[in-house]
Structures are given as structure tokens and as C-alpha cells.
Amino acid sequence: MLDLAFRPDRASSEPLHRQLEGYLRGLIRAGRLAPGEKLPATRELAASLGLGRNTVAQAYESLCDAGLLAAHVGQGTFVAARGPRAAAPSGSVGGFAWDGLLASRTRWLQWPPGAAVPKEIRFDFRPGGVDADSAPQLELRRAYSRALARHGRALAAHRDPLGWPPLREAVARALVARGIEASPDQVLITSGAQQALDLIGRCLIDPGDAVALEQPGYFSAALAFASSGAHLLGIPVDGRGLRTDVLARLLRTRRIKLVYTTPAAQCPTGVVLDDARREELLALAAENQTPIVEDDYDSELRVGAAPMPALKTRDPDGRVLYAGTFSKATLPGMRVGYLVAPRPLLQRMVLARLASDFGTNAVAQAAIVEMLASGDLERHVRRVRKLYAARLRALDAALREALPGDARWQIPAAGSALWLRLPREADPDRVWRGLLDAGVAAVRGDVFHVDGAGRDHLHLGVANLDEVGLAEGAALLGRVVKRAARKRRAA
Amino acid sequence: MLDLAFRPDRASSEPLHRQLEGYLRGLIRAGRLAPGEKLPATRELAASLGLGRNTVAQAYESLCDAGLLAAHVGQGTFVAARGPRAAAPSGSVGGFAWDGLLASRTRWLQWPPGAAVPKEIRFDFRPGGVDADSAPQLELRRAYSRALARHGRALAAHRDPLGWPPLREAVARALVARGIEASPDQVLITSGAQQALDLIGRCLIDPGDAVALEQPGYFSAALAFASSGAHLLGIPVDGRGLRTDVLARLLRTRRIKLVYTTPAAQCPTGVVLDDARREELLALAAENQTPIVEDDYDSELRVGAAPMPALKTRDPDGRVLYAGTFSKATLPGMRVGYLVAPRPLLQRMVLARLASDFGTNAVAQAAIVEMLASGDLERHVRRVRKLYAARLRALDAALREALPGDARWQIPAAGSALWLRLPREADPDRVWRGLLDAGVAAVRGDVFHVDGAGRDHLHLGVANLDEVGLAEGAALLGRVVKRAARKRRAA
Numbered sequence: 001m002l003d004l005a006f007r008p009d010r011a012s013s014e015p016l017h018r019q020l021e022g023y024l025r026g027l028i029r030a031g032r033l034a035p036g037e038k039l040p041a042t043r044e045l046a047a048s049l050g051l052g053r054n055t056v057a058q059a060y061e062s063l064c065d066a067g068l069l070a071a072h073v074g075q076g077t078f079v080a081a082r083g084p085r086a087a088a089p090s091g092s093v094g095g096f097a098w099d100g101l102l103a104s105r106t107r108w109l110q111w112p113p114g115a116a117v118p119k120e121i122r123f124d125f126r127p128g129g130v131d132a133d134s135a136p137q138l139e140l141r142r143a144y145s146r147a148l149a150r151h152g153r154a155l156a157a158h159r160d161p162l163g164w165p166p167l168r169e170a171v172a173r174a175l176v177a178r179g180i181e182a183s184p185d186q187v188l189i190t191s192g193a194q195q196a197l198d199l200i201g202r203c204l205i206d207p208g209d210a211v212a213l214e215q216p217g218y219f220s221a222a223l224a225f226a227s228s229g230a231h232l233l234g235i236p237v238d239g240r241g242l243r244t245d246v247l248a249r250l251l252r253t254r255r256i257k258l259v260y261t262t263p264a265a266q267c268p269t270g271v272v273l274d275d276a277r278r279e280e281l282l283a284l285a286a287e288n289q290t291p292i293v294e295d296d297y298d299s300e301l302r303v304g305a306a307p308m309p310a311l312k313t314r315d316p317d318g319r320v321l322y323a324g325t326f327s328k329a330t331l332p333g334m335r336v337g338y339l340v341a342p343r344p345l346l347q348r349m350v351l352a353r354l355a356s357d358f359g360t361n362a363v364a365q366a367a368i369v370e371m372l373a374s375g376d377l378e379r380h381v382r383r384v385r386k387l388y389a390a391r392l393r394a395l396d397a398a399l400r401e402a403l404p405g406d407a408r409w410q411i412p413a414a415g416s417a418l419w420l421r422l423p424r425e426a427d428p429d430r431v432w433r434g435l436l437d438a439g440v441a442a443v444r445g446d447v448f449h450v451d452g453a454g455r456d457h458l459h460l461g462v463a464n465l466d467e468v469g470l471a472e473g474a475a476l477l478g479r480v481v482k483r484a485a486r487k488r489r490a491a
Numbered sequence: 492m493l494d495l496a497f498r499p500d501r502a503s504s505e506p507l508h509r510q511l512e513g514y515l516r517g518l519i520r521a522g523r524l525a526p527g528e529k530l531p532a533t534r535e536l537a538a539s540l541g542l543g544r545n546t547v548a549q550a551y552e553s554l555c556d557a558g559l560l561a562a563h564v565g566q567g568t569f570v571a572a573r574g575p576r577a578a579a580p581s582g583s584v585g586g587f588a589w590d591g592l593l594a595s596r597t598r599w600l601q602w603p604p605g606a607a608v609p610k611e612i613r614f615d616f617r618p619g620g621v622d623a624d625s626a627p628q629l630e631l632r633r634a635y636s637r638a639l640a641r642h643g644r645a646l647a648a649h650r651d652p653l654g655w656p657p658l659r660e661a662v663a664r665a666l667v668a669r670g671i672e673a674s675p676d677q678v679l680i681t682s683g684a685q686q687a688l689d690l691i692g693r694c695l696i697d698p699g700d701a702v703a704l705e706q707p708g709y710f711s712a713a714l715a716f717a718s719s720g721a722h723l724l725g726i727p728v729d730g731r732g733l734r735t736d737v738l739a740r741l742l743r744t745r746r747i748k749l750v751y752t753t754p755a756a757q758c759p760t761g762v763v764l765d766d767a768r769r770e771e772l773l774a775l776a777a778e779n780q781t782p783i784v785e786d787d788y789d790s791e792l793r794v795g796a797a798p799m800p801a802l803k804t805r806d807p808d809g810r811v812l813y814a815g816t817f818s819k820a821t822l823p824g825m826r827v828g829y830l831v832a833p834r835p836l837l838q839r840m841v842l843a844r845l846a847s848d849f850g851t852n853a854v855a856q857a858a859i860v861e862m863l864a865s866g867d868l869e870r871h872v873r874r875v876r877k878l879y880a881a882r883l884r885a886l887d888a889a890l891r892e893a894l895p896g897d898a899r900w901q902i903p904a905a906g907s908a909l910w911l912r913l914p915r916e917a918d919p920d921r922v923w924r925g926l927l928d929a930g931v932a933a934v935r936g937d938v939f940h941v942d943g944a945g946r947d948h949l950h951l952g953v954a955n956l957d958e959v960g961l962a963e964g965a966a967l968l969g970r971v972v973k974r975a976a977r978k979r980r981a982a
Contacts, residue, residue: 096780096810098835101748103697103719111842130647137643140854144635152628156621157955158824191682195848202718206594207698220845227693227846228594257592289587319587333649333853344589351602354711355718357686361852362824363631464648 005453006049016051017058023452024059026112028068028079032450034231035104036208039069039077105207105229112219114432114444114455122439123473127268127417127461128332134384135331139376140367147366155362161350163189163338164365170372171324171338179313180322182340188349189338191360193297196323196339197221200258200293201228202352203345209257212250214242216419216448216457218267221260221295230257232450241266241273244280251288258291258321259284264299264307268419268448268459270412278311285319292320298415300329300381303389307414318342326368329381336364388416391462391470398471402478404485417461419445422481428455430484438480440473496944497540507542508549514943515550517603519559519570523941525722526595527699530560530568596698596720603710605923605935605946613930614964618759618908618952619823625875626822630867631858638857646853652841654680654829655856661863662815662829670804671813673831679840680829682851684788687814687830688712691749691784692719693843694836700748703741705733707910707939707948709758712751712786721748723941732757732764735771742779749782749812750775755790755798759910759939759950761903769802776810783811789819789906791872794880798905809833817859820872827855879907882953882961889962893969895976908952910936913972919946921975929971931964 006023008016027033039045042060046053060077063069070080117126148155158164168184175182190196197220205211207229213222215234222232233250236243242261250256259281263273273281285292294311312322318341325337341349353359371377392411395418399409405423412418422431432444432455445457465473497514499507518524530536533551537544551568554560561571608617639646649655659675666673681687688711696702698720704713706725713723724741727734733752741747750772754764764772776783785802803813809832816828832840844850862868883902886909890900896914903909913922923935923946936948956964 095777095808096782096833098833098839101695101780101782101836102839103693103695103700105693105697129650132644132647135643135647137639140643141636141639144639144854145632148628148632148635152626152631153623155824156623156626156822158822159620191848191852194846198847202594202596204592204594206596209594220849223842223846227843286586289592291587291592317586331647331649331853333646333850335848335850335852342587342589345592348589348593351714352718355685355714356689356847357682357826358711359824359826361682361826361855362822363635363855364852 004045004049005449005451008049008051017055017062020049020051020055020059021062024063025066025068026452028063032232032452033079034208034229035079037079037231039079041076105227112444112447112452114447115219116436117441118436118439120439121441123441123469123476124464125440125442125458125460125462125473126464127443127459129461129463130328130332130416131384131387131463134380134387136371136376136380139371139374139380140330143367143370143374143376144363146370147363151366155366158359158362161353161359162346163187163360164362164369166369167336167365168338170369174372175340179309180340182322186340186343186346187338188341188346188353189336189360189365190323191335191337191357192327193295193323193325193337194220194224195335195356195360196321196337197224197260197293197295198227199339199349199352199356200321201225201230202356203348204258204291205230206257210254212247212256212259213450214261214266215450216268216445216454217260218262218295219447221293222450225260234450235259237266237269237271239271241271241277242281244277244284248280248284251284251290256288256290258293260293260295261311262295262297263311264296265302265412265414267295267297267415268417268445268457270410270415270417270419272308272413273311275308278314282311282314282319286317294320294322296322296324298328300414301385301388301416302414303392303411304413312340321345326377329377329384330368330371334364334368336360336368388462391465391467392416392418394467395460395462395470395474398474399478402474402481404478404482407481416463417459420458420460422456422458423485424456425488426481426484427488428484430487431481434480434484435477438476440477440480495536495540496940496942499540499542508546508553511540511542511546511550512553515554516557516559517943519554523723523943524570525699525720526570528570528722530570532567596718603935603938603943605938606710607927608932609927609930611930612932614932614960614967615955616931616933616949616951616953616964617955618934618950620952620954621819621823621907622875622878622954625871625878627862627867627871630862630865630871631821634858634861634865634867635854637861638854642857646857649850649853652844652850653837654678654851655853655860657860658827658856659829661860665863666831670800671831673813677831677834677837678829679832679837679844680827680851680856681814682826682828682848683818684786684814684816684828685711685715686826686847686851687812687828688715688751688784688786689718690830690840690843690847691812692716692721693847694839695748695782696721701745703738703747703750704941705752705757706941707759707936707945708751709753709786709788710938712784713941716751725941726750728757728760728762730762732762732768733772735768735775739771739775742775742781747779747781749784751784751786752802753786753788754802755787756793756903756905758786758788758906759908759936759948761901761906761908761910763799763904764802766799769805773802773805773810777808785811785813787813787815791820791905792876792879792907793905794883794902795904803831812836817868820868820875821859821862825855825859827851827859879953882956882958883907883909885958886951886953886961886965889965890969893965893972895969895973898972907954908950911949911951913947913949914976915947916979917972917976918979919975921978922972925971925975926968929967931968931971 042056168187205228211230322340408421443459445454533547659678696719702721813831899912934950936945
């Protein structure tokens with residue numbers, strides 16, 4: 001049954017049926033309730049949420065009237081196959097009702113409110129970026145210049161949709177050092193790891209197919225699979241990583257097309273998937289013909305000890321699709337990543353790739369080969385790894401000073417962001433509004449959940465702030481949190 | 492009704508029902524008969540092809556046995572919703588049956604045989620490339636170096652999924668010169684024009700939606716829309732371009748989601764869509780809420796007179812989605828293009844873009860801004876425009892020498908390739924085999940058709956051959972054609 005994170009606010013002046021209606025509308029618009037999905041019977045849902053049956057019925061009816069749900073006599077209530085055809089006024093231009101022309105599978109894609117940004121940013125804790133002052137500007141200039149001087153003619157003739165052959169070879173060599181054996185023809189160069197996820201979705205997901213993802217988990221992976229029509233199933237994460245026991249239980253009753261995971265440093269919690277769970281996950285994949293997508297996006301930015309070898313190192317038969325990226329090690333805007341996959345799948349992906357964009361910018365691929373060959377890339381990664389680790393420790397110290405009560409966080413195994421649970425006494429919505437008002441940019445936890453949960457968490461990145469900025473930003477965050485806690489106690 | 496280009500070869504030793512079966516299998520595999528599509532009744536098809544009804548029934552039965560068609564009693568015969576689940580041996584790796592895991596919408600994507608390439612290429616007439624010796628190597632080095640020196644920090648922080656703002660502004664300015672009024676926030680930078688087509692498909696096409704394309708027409712556009720599950724409808728082309736009368740007739744009886752066209756120099760015929768048809772096309776779009784995709788891919792490479800203004804210049808209300816590219820003016824591997832579209836659609840595309848790859852390589856975008864600002868790009872385009880025009884004239888002269896009989900071609904309005912109809916006395920399949928054996932690489936006409944027609948045409952590009960190569964290649968082509976003609980007469 002649908003596990004709803006809806007919590008009625010009985011103190012609110014908004015009637016309960018409207019609260020539930022708004023909550024469900026959000027899930028549908030975000031694609032988290034997929035078209036065609038059946039909703040629980042009003043009686044069941046009312047019981048599980050502690051609401052009156054009439055409250056649930058009223059919410060369902062309003063959503064049916066809006067065209068978002070459809071009731072079929074004797075069968076139940078379902079998410080409507082398409083949104084309402086009438087164009088919203090904003091969607092019409094010169095007589096064309098664009099909203100009504102949108103395809104179903106992208107109609108519901110939407111950024112959740114937890115991705116909102118203050119009008120004026122004073123402290124930019126947004127994760128996912130790199131420190132702009134440390135950008136390897138000179139190294140990139142040298143690499144681009146060399147690449148064009150050496151390969152200008154070959155780059156002009158380049159047609160291989162798998163990618164620039166010297167980069168595929170360099171990736172295969174670099175992976176050997178990490179324990180992964182792959183030949184260059186098992187490597188597909190992609191426009192960032194994101195495109196690897198998108199191509200996997202295009203080639204493996206039929207609308208309605210279930211994809212299991214970590215909860216909390218990487219929202220852009222959810223976006224990629226949702227845009228292929230996947231039904232997203234959240235698998236909880238604890239201190240040992242993805243709960244493979246929950247996955248195993250699910251697999252007993254339903255087909256899951258693929259499992260997406262970030263084992264080196266789980267996004268966003270930063271925990272490492274432990275050894276026993278890795279074995280269990282690989283066994284589940286083999287038993288159920290369910291490929292694993294291993295997104296190794298930040299593993300080179302380890303904070304402490306050397307990372308555990310990739311899942312892919314224990315995968316002689318190709319059930320792990322391994323995605324990596326050079327964007328974090330250069331500039332996010334480089335959009336150069338790679339996918340290691342078995343050949344039958346890669347052959348199919350080449351066609352999907354030709355359909356989508358023919359290939360990744362060739363000059364950037366050749367420049368990265370130069371940066372790998374000169375050692376510039378490794379030196380740069382070593383430099384920023386130290387930088388981010390120091391900043392994470394500084395943020396950790398500042399949060400200890402700034403935050404009251406039972407706030408919880410830990411330094412991640414790798415990367416450049418912290419996952420913070422707010423103190424329980426602080427009202428999460430007040431904290432969020434306070435942060436937006438104060439000019440503190442971060443990402444709220446609901447962005448990392450498929451069911452709207454996680455509003456009491458923040459993901460705080462350290463790439464855009466130096467240690468002074470981190471300390472000041474953390475202090476401001478602390479003040480906002482304390483204010484929200486006081487108000488809650490007062491209320 | 493399905494318009495089949497099947498021509499039974501009564502001289503062949505292969506039984507007619509096998510010939511028909513093979514032809515239909517090809518259409519299904521190529522996605523040209525979409526899953527769920529209804530086939531004509533055996534009686535109808537037999538009558539229209541001049542075959543016995545039993546012949547058609549035998550072909551249908553074999554395809555049902557193979558799982559490619561499904562017969563529903565009282566309803567007719569349909570293309571099966573999915574291919575057979577059994578994995579081909581080639582698709583299995585280490586116990587994973589990858590063929591069985593593939594998604595329906597990419598399962599059928601396939602390059603047609605007319606895209607085959609000789610083992611050893613002696614004369615490379617393949618279209619779509621650029622002259623490697625003329626690649627603007629120095630200009631690109633200068634542009635990359637300047638872009639990184641000036642904008643290294645901003646490039647590291649760049650996050651706008653619409654694209655690098657200075658490039659969006661530069662595109663908007665460049666389009667004003669072509670008569671198109673667009674503000675920078677109506678411009679989406681894409682990874683080549685191909686990605687513009689793919690994003691249009693993602694945002695507008697539901698599986699089964701009809702997309703009308705020129706026939707012959709650009710195969711990669713067909714691939715992009717097919718990969719979103721579009722049902723492709725071919726609209727014939729004559730000396731005045733797309734047959735808008737045929738489109739109008741179709742629109743009377745069925746909904747068409749969008750129309751794809753290359754009005755400046757139709758791909759592959761090179762004809763210009765004339766004035767009256769432009770007006771008619773725009774009127775049909777408005778009447779039917781059917782957006783037009785105008786792919787203006789080669790218009791800067793005009794051969795003779797200045798090109799007619801884009802369709803988009805007559806489009807005050809945004810019914811034309813205008814796609815252009817910088818790849819042809821720099822390197823195909825640059826993968827930088829753009830789409831001009833109304834804002835409601837662009838907002839949706841931004842989400843589809845985040846799902847697919849976050850954005851186009853930022854350094855390449857900034858480098859193109861530098862090449863535009865310095866005038867290097869315009870100078871380079873002027874240079875290669877002259878080069879390709881001269882080569883097209885040289886190929887034209889060489890073909891006049893080399894080809895017998897009633898072969899037909901004309902110099903295109905723009906671009907770097909010729910569309911050639913082989914002489915009627917030459918057997919197209921013999922010509923094709925002869926070319927592959929002789930090391931002549933070109934693209935056969937069936938690649939440009941959704942129904943397998945066009946095998947008697949070749950698309951010949953001039954970017955990879957100098958005038959000597961073109962003359963020698965054309966002479967060899969002439970010998971192959973004459974041999975095929977002699978054999979046909981002898982047979």
C-alpha cells in the first residue's frame with residue numbers, strides 16, 4: 001500500500017480534507033504518484049491516517065473534479081492517465097495551448113519546493129557545485145590548447161557515438177587502478193553521469209516499471225528515471241547504507257526493473273554501504289535479473305580513509321552498470337562522464353545516444369585526456385579533496401557551536417556536503433521560511449524523498465563558502481533554527 | 492491505410508510470402524510499424540499488392556509465431572506490444588538476458604541497412620561531416636583560451652540549464668539579423684540540433700502520437716521522435732518542398748502532434764519550400780494546434796542565392812519551434828545548437844533537460860561566444876561555404892560524365908551533399924553491393940524513408956573529398972552503376 005508521509009495539522013485553519021487534497025496534488029504533480037496508479041480505498045486511508053472517511057472522500061472528489069484522479073466504479077480511484085487538457089492561462093501563447101500539448105511523461109516533472117532559492121543569496125550552502133576560485137583554469141587552457149593542436153583534424157572527423165577513443169582507453173586504464181576491469185569498448189562516454197542515468201532509463205524503463213532508489217536519495221536520478229515513466233520505490237537508508245532487507249522483501253512480491261545506489265558515499269547522507277549489504281545487493285540482483293546502477297559520483301573526493309572498492313569490482317558478469325564523472329574533478333559545466341556496461345546494452349545505448357544528441361562534446365573529451373596524461377587532473381583532485389575535507393570539518397565545528405538540542409549530522413565519507421537533521425523542537429517549515437528570508441541557500445530534505453518526507457533535513461554544501469563564510473552562515477542558520485524553536489514552544 | 496512500398500520480386504527463388512514477411516519484419520524492427528498499430532486485413536493488402544490472399548495470410552502467421560504480430564479475433568492483426576521476451580544468445584552476459592530487459596520504445600530502434608559502410612573506405616561520400624583540413628583549429632584554440640581566461644570563475648559557477656547567458660544573448664542577436672525576433676530567455680542552448688529534436692519529443696510526444704516528417708527526410712529526426720514512441724507519418728516532397736496538400740488531407744482525418752520540416756534546403760533533396768506552401772503550412776499549424784519544427788541546420792551553407800528567410804520569421808505567435816546549430820560551422824563534435832521556443836514549452840524543457848544531462852558543455856558555449864565576437868566564426872563559414880559550393884559543382888560535373896541514362900540530381904540550395912536517383916536501368920541492390928565492395932561510402936535512400944522506399948537513391952556528401960577525389964569517386968560510382976545496369980539487362 002501507498003505509504004503516505006502526510007501528517008494532518010489539526011491546529012491549522014485549513015480544513016483537513018483540503019490539507020490532504022493539497023498533499024496528494026503535490027505527489028501527483030511531482031510524478032510521485034504515477035498516472036494509472038491505484039489509490040488506497042477511502043476507508044483504508046482514513047484508518048491509516050487517523051482521519052474520518054468523509055475527509056478522505058472529499059479530498060478524492062476534489063481531485064477527481066480537477067481531473068487529477070479518476071474513479072472507476074467497482075475498481076477504485078486511480079491517478080488520471082493525463083492531466084486536465086484545459087490550458088492554464090500561463091501556458092497559452094498566441095492561441096497555442098502548450099500545456100495541453102505536453103506529453104504525459106514530462107507533464108508531471110517538477111522541482112519540489114525544497115529546491116527554492118532566496119531572492120538574494122548571502123550564504124550559498126547549495127550542494128553540487130565546485131569552489132570557483134579553485135577551478136583548474138590554467139590546466140584547462142593548457143589541456144584544450146594541446147588537444148586542439150594535436151588532434152584538430154581527428155576531432156573534426158570524429159564520429160564514434162561511444163565517445164572519443166583515447167578517452168575511452170584512458171577511462172578503462174583509470175578504472176583498472178580502482179579494481180574495475182573494463183575494456184574500452186565497454187565504456188560509453190556520456191555528458192555527465194546524469195546522461196548515463198538518462199540513457200539507462202531510455203533503454204531499460206517502460207512506463208510503469210519499478211525502479212528502487214535510496215530514500216533519502218539523489219533527486220536527479222529520480223528525475224531521470226521518472227522522465228522515462230518509472231514508478232519510483234524508495235528504499236530506506238540507515239548507518240550501513242541501503243536497507244537491503246527492505247529491498248529483498250519488496251522483491252519477493254514485485255518485479256523491480258533496476259536498483260539505483262550510491263555506495264561509496266550515499267547521497268545525501270554520506271554513509272558507506274557496508275560489506276555484508278554489498279554482497280546481499282549483488283545476490284539480489286543476480287536472483288531477480290535486476291541490474292544495479294552504481295553511481296560513483298564523488299568517490300574521488302574522500303574525506304578520511306581511502307574509499308571501499310566499487311561494487312563493480314565484485315561483478316564478473318555485468319549486472320552492475322557503473323557511472324562516473326569528470327565534471328566534479330574539473331567544472332560541473334564540463335558535462336563529461338562515463339558508463340561501464342555490458343556490450344548488449346551498450347549497443348542499444350548507442351542508438352539511444354544517436355537519437356538524443358549524437359555524442360559528448362569532442363574537444364572537452366580530448367582536453368580531459370590531456371589533463372589525465374599530464375597529471376594535472378590528479379593534482380587538482382588532490383587539492384580540492386583536501387580543501388573540501390577541511391571545510392567539512394570547519395562546518396562541523398561551526399554547527400556544534402550554532403545548533404541547539406538534538407540536531408544530528410555526520411561528516412560524509414566523501415564529497416562536499418553534509419546531511420543535517422534539524423532539532424526536533426524546531427518547526428521545519430518555519431526554519432525553511434526563515435532561511436529563505438535570511439538569504440541562506442540550501443536544499444531541503446524533501447527534495448531527496450519520493451514521498452514528500454524529509455522536510456526536517458537540510459543538505460548543506462561547502463563548495464561555495466570559505467571557512468569564514470561557513471562559520472558565519474552556520475551561526476545565522478543557528479539563529480533561524482532557535483527562532484523557529486522558540487515560536488513552536490510559544491505556539 | 493498503411494502505404495507499403497513492398498514490391499514483390501517474382502523472379503526470385505524466395506517465395507512471395509517470405510519476401511513479404513521479411514519486408515514487414517524490417518518495418519517492425521525499425522519501429523516504422525509501431526507496437527499496437529493495426530495491419531490491413533489480408534484481403535485488402537493482397538488486393539493492393541497484387542498478391543494472393545493466402546500469401547499475405549502466411550506472412551502474417553509467421554510473424555505471429557515469431558511474436559512480432561498479434562491476431563485478435565474479430566479485431567484484426569496488430570503489431571505486438573513487445574518483442575519476444577526470449578533473449579537472443581548475443582544479448583546474454585553472465586546470466587543476464589539483456590535483450591529481455593530492454594524498454595519497448597528503444598527495442599525497435601535500428602539503423603537501416605542503407606547506412607552500412609564498406610570495410611575499407613576508398614571514397615568517403617558520407618554526408619553530415621565537415622572538411623577536416625578546413626577545421627578552424629587555430630580559431631578554436633584562440634576562442635577556448637580567451638573564454639577560459641575571461642570566464643574561468645563564472646564557468647565554474649555556471650548552473651543555468653537554459654544555457655550560458657552570453658551565448659543565449661549572442662544567438663538572439665544573430666537571429667535578429669535573420670529576421671527572427673527572439674529574446675534570450677526564449678533561447679535554449681542544446682547539445683546540437685539533434686538534442687533540440689529529442690527534447691521536443693520528450694516534452695510533446697506520447698507513445699503513439701503521430702509526427703509528420705518529410706519523405707525523403709532527415710533520418711536522425713525520425714530516430715529522435717521514434718525514440719519517444721512517435722508514430723511516423725511520411726509526407727512526400729516534390730520540387731517545391733513538403734507537399735502541404737497531402738498534409739492538409741491527412742489532418743482532415745487524424746490528429747498530428749507535430750510537423751518536422753527543413754524548409755531552407757530540404758534534407759536530403761536540397762529543394763527550398765516555396766512561398767505559397769510556407770503560408771499553407773503555417774495556416775495548417777494554427778488551425779490544427781500542430782506545432783511546426785523548423786530545422787534550419789544547413790542554411791548558412793547556401794550554394795547560390797541568399798536563403799529565403801526562415802519560416803520562423805512569419806510566426807508571431809510561436810507555433811514554429813526553430814532549431815539551429817553551430818556544429819556545422821565549427822566541428823560536428825562541438826555539439827552546440829539551440830532551440831527557439833515559446834516560454835511555456837521552454838519551462839517544461841528545462842526540466843526534461845535537467846533529467847537528461849543538466850546542460851551543454853559550458854566551455855564550448857563560451858568559446859563559441861568568443862568566435863562570434865571576433866568574427867572568426869563568420870569568416871570560417873564564408874570560407875567553407877565557398878569550398879562546399881565549388882565541390883558540389885565539381886561533383887555535379889563529374890556525375891554528368893560518369894553516369895549513364897536517366898540518373899537525376901540537382902545542386903542543393905544549401906549544404907554539402909547531393910541527392911541522386913540512380914538510372915532506372917541499374918538494379919539498386921546490385922549498385923549498393925558494388926559500392927560496398929568497391930570501398931565507396933555513401934548513404935542509401937531508404938535511410939531517409941520511414942517505409943523502406945528510396946533504395947534507388949544515394950545521398951552523396953562532399954565534405955570528406957577534394958575535387959580530385961570527387962572526380963575519381965564519381966567515376967568509380969559510374970562504373971559500378973554501369974555494371975549493375977548491364978547485369979540487369981543480362982538477367
